Amino acid sequence: MTISTLPDTQKSIALLAVSKSFAAQKVLENISLTIQRGEIVALLGASGGGKSTLLNIMSGLLPADSGEILLQGVPSEKFQHWQRVAYLFQEDRLLPWRTVEQNVHFGLENSGLDAKTRRQRVAEALELVGLAEFIRHWPHQLSGGMRSRVALARSLVVQPEILLMDEPFSRLDPQTRSAMHDELLRIQHLTGMTVVLVTHDVEEAVVLADRVLILKPHPGRLHNETPLDLPRPRIATHPAVNEQIRLLRLEV
Numbered sequence: 001m002t003i004s005t006l007p008d009t010q011k012s013i014a015l016l017a018v019s020k021s022f023a024a025q026k027v028l029e030n031i032s033l034t035i036q037r038g039e040i041v042a043l044l045g046a047s048g049g050g051k052s053t054l055l056n057i058m059s060g061l062l063p064a065d066s067g068e069i070l071l072q073g074v075p076s077e078k079f080q081h082w083q084r085v086a087y088l089f090q091e092d093r094l095l096p097w098r099t100v101e102q103n104v105h106f107g108l109e110n111s112g113l114d115a116k117t118r119r120q121r122v123a124e125a126l127e128l129v130g131l132a133e134f135i136r137h138w139p140h141q142l143s144g145g146m147r148s149r150v151a152l153a154r155s156l157v158v159q160p161e162i163l164l165m166d167e168p169f170s171r172l173d174p175q176t177r178s179a180m181h182d183e184l185l186r187i188q189h190l191t192g193m194t195v196v197l198v199t200h201d202v203e204e205a206v207v208l209a210d211r212v213l214i215l216k217p218h219p220g221r222l223h224n225e226t227p228l229d230l231p232r233p234r235i236a237t238h239p240a241v242n243e244q245i246r247l248l249r250l251e252v
């Protein structure tokens, strides 16, 4: 069964003929795609190809000009994005005047959950990213990798069904980035959430994704779709992984 013929219950994100312009500039043209529940999809492509715009449309932050968007089988305009979709940005956006625990708690403010449940959720999210011992630390006391984990915990605390990530690891050094890749795969495996990752890094896409979508710019359109059936863990120097990276670099 191909993804497009999956029943709605297995579809996490479905876009049909989505277009978007800013002023006179057409940024996305006629994008149709389906992402399965629990799938990790990487969006690759040249700068200005509309990757972030597409992610913003999936998140409900930005309306499309035309087309249909279904999230977990529900039309986007009726879908309650809050608590079901989390968004992780390039900058960690931690609040310096809040401790680690308070930063993660931020994700639950206005949630309507009672204080005890909120505390429990924060503790679980920090446990999940391996920072349970650092709850009283301040952001300035943390390494780049730890800050990145706090930002991830703040996204996970809502227990999202869909995690949208816009180059979340691009500012990390290669070793920390690689550790965060392992962390993300471990957590995705545990939670079963759908992950859509925007990246410029072909190696990152191949190491993480079940499928890579390439967007071409002016206007942004889907150029190519590559399912990755490589066993995990994927080491970039492994010949099959390396070959896939080489092939995708030719396409981007």
Ligand SMILES: Nc1ncnc2c1ncn2[C@@H]1O[C@H](COP(=O)(O)OP(=O)(O)OP(=O)(O)O)[C@@H](O)[C@H]1O
Pocket (backbone or CB within 6 Å): 022, 027, 045, 046, 047, 048, 049, 050, 051, 052, 053, 054
């Ligand atoms: N809010 C906005 N107002 C006007 N133009 C915008 C807006 N957001 C994006 N654009 C334009 O839309 C085009 C696509 O931008 P977008 O950020 O989606 O691309 P991208 O593929 O994510 O790029 P990059 O890889 O550089 O982040 C760009 O030309 C950008 O200037």
